[in-house]
Amino acid sequence: MTGIADHDRFVALLEEHKRILYKVANAYCRNREDRSDLIQNTVTELWRSFGHFDGRNRFSTWMYRIAVNVAISFYRSENRRIRETVSIDEFGMDLAAADRVMEAAGDDVRILHRLIGQLGELDRALIILYLDQHSRDGFAGIMGISTTNVATKIGRIKQQLQRDHHAQLATLRT
Amino acid sequence: MTFENLQEQWVACDKKLDLSIRLNTALLRESLVSQARSALRWLSPFVVAELVCTLVVVIALGAFIASHVRDVAFVAPAIVLDVCAIGLVASCGRQLAMLSALDFSAPVVDVQTSLETLRRIRCRTTMWTLMLVPALWIPLLVVGLEGVFGVNAYSTFSAGWLAVNALFGLAVIPVMVWCSRRYADRVAQSPFVQRLMDDIAGRSLTASTASLDQLVRFEREEALAD
Numbered sequence: 541m542t543g544i545a546d547h548d549r550f551v552a553l554l555e556e557h558k559r560i561l562y563k564v565a566n567a568y569c570r571n572r573e574d575r576s577d578l579i580q581n582t583v584t585e586l587w588r589s590f591g592h593f594d595g596r597n598r599f600s601t602w603m604y605r606i607a608v609n610v611a612i613s614f615y616r617s618e619n620r621r622i623r624e625t626v627s628i629d630e631f632g633m634d635l636a637a638a639d640r641v642m643e644a645a646g647d648d649v650r651i652l653h654r655l656i657g658q659l660g661e662l663d664r665a666l667i668i669l670y671l672d673q674h675s676r677d678g679f680a681g682i683m684g685i686s687t688t689n690v691a692t693k694i695g696r697i698k699q700q701l702q703r704d705h706h707a708q709l710a711t712l713r714t
Numbered sequence: 715m716t717f718e719n720l721q722e723q724w725v726a727c728d729k730k731l732d733l734s735i736r737l738n739t740a741l742l743r744e745s746l747v748s749q750a751r752s753a754l755r756w757l758s759p760f761v762v763a764e765l766v767c768t769l770v771v772v773i774a775l776g777a778f779i780a781s782h783v784r785d786v787a788f789v790a791p792a793i794v795l796d797v798c799a800i801g802l803v804a805s806c807g808r809q810l811a812m813l814s815a816l817d818f819s820a821p822v823v824d825v826q827t828s829l830e831t832l833r834r835i836r837c838r839t840t841m842w843t844l845m846l847v848p849a850l851w852i853p854l855l856v857v858g859l860e861g862v863f864g865v866n867a868y869s870t871f872s873a874g875w876l877a878v879n880a881l882f883g884l885a886v887i888p889v890m891v892w893c894s895r896r897y898a899d900r901v902a903q904s905p906f907v908q909r910l911m912d913d914i915a916g917r918s919l920t921a922s923t924a925s926l927d928q929l930v931r932f933e934r935e936e937a938l939a940d
Binding site (some may be wrong): 547548550551558562585587588589592593602606608609610612613616633638641645652660662672673681682684685698702705 | 716717719720721723724725727728730731732734735736737738739742743745746817818819820821822823824825826829925928929932933934
């Protein structure tokens with residue numbers, strides 16, 4: 541019974557925070573196949589670690605830590621081209637609908653998304669957390685750096701993204 | 715347009731994402747039960763297999779040394795091989811300890827530092843193993859022939875032949891490194907072969923060191939932007 545209750549609780553929490561899976565995968569993977577693989581690996585790691593989730597942090601904070609760690613490892617790993625045998629559709633998440641939302645989001649969000657994809661893996665994680673409106677303490681805890689360091693890095697990344705966004709928008713409109 | 719405007723649009727897109735993503739909870743529940751394998755955990759069984767095989771070699775070499783303890787001509791190469799095998803056992807043990815301690819729910823910088831350190835250990839181990847095999851092939855021949863077939867390599871082959879081959883083995887190492895650096899891109903057909911050649915050439919170790927440096931810089935406080 542304990543096992544079934546854990547499954548139910550895990551699935552319910554995942555359902556509540558499912559967009560974290562997609563957002564992190566979208567920031568680190570260019571194509572849908574890689575996003576599928578990454579989401580599968582993330583859910584597997586989340587389930588593996590679920591027994592140690594003690595509720596001291598919010599589930600979304602805990603989930604972000606694991607999702608970002610898996611994404612960065614996946615991004616750096618030579619094994620990211622190895623395909624798992626279970627397809628993402630069997631695994632239970634429909635990415636096509638989410639991809640359509642991103643495609644219909646407008647030039648500003650699409651350009652921003654592209655620019656985020658050009659950042660280093662660690663800066664990418666910071667800016668996703670910032671855009672998701674986590675507190676500085678929250679994402680300093682996720683990343684494992686000081687709050688001051690977070691503030692200065694976010695300031696730098698925002699300036700860079702804003703500058704590059706203007707440049708790309710100007711190119712698009714000429 | 716300010717960054718804050720971009721953030722507002724991002725958040726609005728986020729809300730639509732939340733509505734659009736469908737999670738089939740029944741299928742998800744089933745997949746949890748079937749314990750889906752994570753691509754990130756592929757290393758553990760591989761390291762365990764490596765450890766078990768190397769332990770068998772250490773034990774076999776120990777038995778060989780004990781049975782030839784009065785014969786320096788056989789004990790010396792066996793000890794050299796045993797020291798290398800014990801080094802490999804120690805490396806596997808350290809890797810397994812790091813793998814079992816790996817916790818993806820820990821802060822990102824800590825986890826990535828652990829992973830890169832692990833990768834560095836693997837790169838070094840692979841590099842040294844691949845480079846030492848040609849240098850150790852004569853000790854392997856001497857111990858292998860005597861231990862497995864009861865054939866005395868010193869009687870079968872001349873001292874000159876053994877010496878030349880030992881030197882040849884040593885000379886192969888820089889050639890191997892040079893070839894890996896020069897021809898890896900042309901020859902490698904698979905990621906596995908590519909990785910081996912990167913390990914021999916030291917590129918994997920260099921990449922891993924660069925990643926660790928990047929993590930250290932990321933953790934360091936930046937000067938406040940103007």
